[in-house]
Amino acid sequence: MLFWTFLKVGLFTIGGGYAMIPLIQQQLIERHGWVTPEQFTDFVGIAESTPGPFAINIATFSGVHVAGQHGLSPLLGSLCSTGGVVLPSLVIILLIAGAFHYAMRHWAVRAALEGAKPVVVGLIGAAAVTLLRHTLLPAGEPFHWAAAGFAVALFALTHWVRIGAVSLILLGGALGLGLRCFGVSL
Amino acid sequence: MGRSPEPGQAAAESALKEAGLAKRLWALTLTFGKFGGITFGGGYAIVALLEEELVRRKGWLTQDELFNIITVGESTPGPIAVNTATFVGYRLAGVLGGCVATAALVFPAWLVIVVVSGFYLQFRENAWVAAALGGIRVAAIVLIARAFLRMGHGVPRNAANALAFALAFLLVAVLGRNALWVIVGGLLYGVLWYGVRPRLKGGRP
Numbered sequence: 001m002l003f004w005t006f007l008k009v010g011l012f013t014i015g016g017g018y019a020m021i022p023l024i025q026q027q028l029i030e031r032h033g034w035v036t037p038e039q040f041t042d043f044v045g046i047a048e049s050t051p052g053p054f055a056i057n058i059a060t061f062s063g064v065h066v067a068g069q070h071g072l073s074p075l076l077g078s079l080c081s082t083g084g085v086v087l088p089s090l091v092i093i094l095l096i097a098g099a100f101h102y103a104m105r106h107w108a109v110r111a112a113l114e115g116a117k118p119v120v121v122g123l124i125g126a127a128a129v130t131l132l133r134h135t136l137l138p139a140g141e142p143f144h145w146a147a148a149g150f151a152v153a154l155f156a157l158t159h160w161v162r163i164g165a166v167s168l169i170l171l172g173g174a175l176g177l178g179l180r181c182f183g184v185s186l
Numbered sequence: 187m188g189r190s191p192e193p194g195q196a197a198a199e200s201a202l203k204e205a206g207l208a209k210r211l212w213a214l215t216l217t218f219g220k221f222g223g224i225t226f227g228g229g230y231a232i233v234a235l236l237e238e239e240l241v242r243r244k245g246w247l248t249q250d251e252l253f254n255i256i257t258v259g260e261s262t263p264g265p266i267a268v269n270t271a272t273f274v275g276y277r278l279a280g281v282l283g284g285c286v287a288t289a290a291l292v293f294p295a296w297l298v299i300v301v302v303s304g305f306y307l308q309f310r311e312n313a314w315v316a317a318a319l320g321g322i323r324v325a326a327i328v329l330i331a332r333a334f335l336r337m338g339h340g341v342p343r344n345a346a347n348a349l350a351f352a353l354a355f356l357l358v359a360v361l362g363r364n365a366l367w368v369i370v371g372g373l374l375y376g377v378l379w380y381g382v383r384p385r386l387k388g389g390r391p
Contacts, residue, residue, distance in 0.1 A: 115376015
């Protein structure tokens with residue numbers, strides 16, 4: 001049941017994690033009544049504050065929760081929900097990746113992908129701006145000066161010092177903890 | 187044997203492609219397991235990591251291939267991070283590689299949630315967790331901004347591309363439209379502008 005529910009979620013959401021919130025919400029709350037709306041808000045909060053793709057986190061958490069309600073093993077429940085959400089894209093991408101080499105021989109495919117390039121850059125820019133807006137202007141709160149200063153400092157640092165992506169993330173976390181010691185929250 | 191790897195060079199790529207299957211699968215597991223364990227905040231954080239680690243450092247992918255992977259990932263079902271992991275895994279080690287890379291990406295996320303779910307309210311309200319996450323979120327934004335600048339350099343500069351970029355940015359960032367339709371629009375633009383137009387003008391490109 002969990003597997004089928006999340007298989008549907010994995011199959012019908014295109015365009016990343018946040019696109020699946022409405023569908024998961026509808027399936028879990030309205031259709032099956034497994035989760036209350038308040039619990040769902042908690043799910044989203046947790047999924048945002050743990051590592052990994054958002055969709056995976058929310059599926060895993062729902063699986064653990066629903067399995068617990070029905071007296072099943074949380075491991076089994078989360079394997080079903082997480083497996084369900086991953087499987088459609090795994091199969092579809094393997095098929096596409098297999099055919100890609102042949103498809104690239106056609107001029108229309110090459111042209112289409114060439115045209116998608118500036119759009120992809122636009123999407124990446126939009127993702128950065130949207131995240132920045134959520135961080136600097138949280139709903140109902142004043143402008144977050146500390147986070148803005150931190151962002152500028154970190155960006156300047158990466159400009160002068162060669163620092164890898166993984167180190168940058170770890171450094172961000174460490175500095176967040178360090179600033180908290182001085183009473184600055186990001 | 188025992189030779190130190192040259193950082194970020196094509197040598198690394200050919201070395202990996204000639205390596206045995208087990209070695210390639212292990213490299214995929216380590217790389218995507220790491221990505222799964224440290225990415226926060228949506229699909230584009232992993233795109234930024236792919237750009238830095240796989241394109242710049244390891245040379246497993248070219249920037250053109252990354253563009254293609256993002257385009258495919260955005261226009262097919264499922265989370266974009268999973269889509270990219272599957273695609274890269276397949277490129278390096280076939281169907282098995284695709285499965286291994288995907289599993290490695292998902293595993294840390296799955297493990298953390300299973301562990302945390304027992305005491306998630308405490309976890310959520312912990313001030314230290316929130317402080318670390320605040321820092322990580324800002325770092326992720328910086329990372330995405332860097333990827334944005336670098337990938338912007340990889341696109342040919344002309345008026346049509348500038349217009350396509352600006353439209354895509356405005357539709358998603360300001361008007362909040364679904365990225366899928368924006369990508370579909372980009373693909374259509376490509377077919378017409380880079381495919382049909384040169385053919386109408388005559389002469390084979």
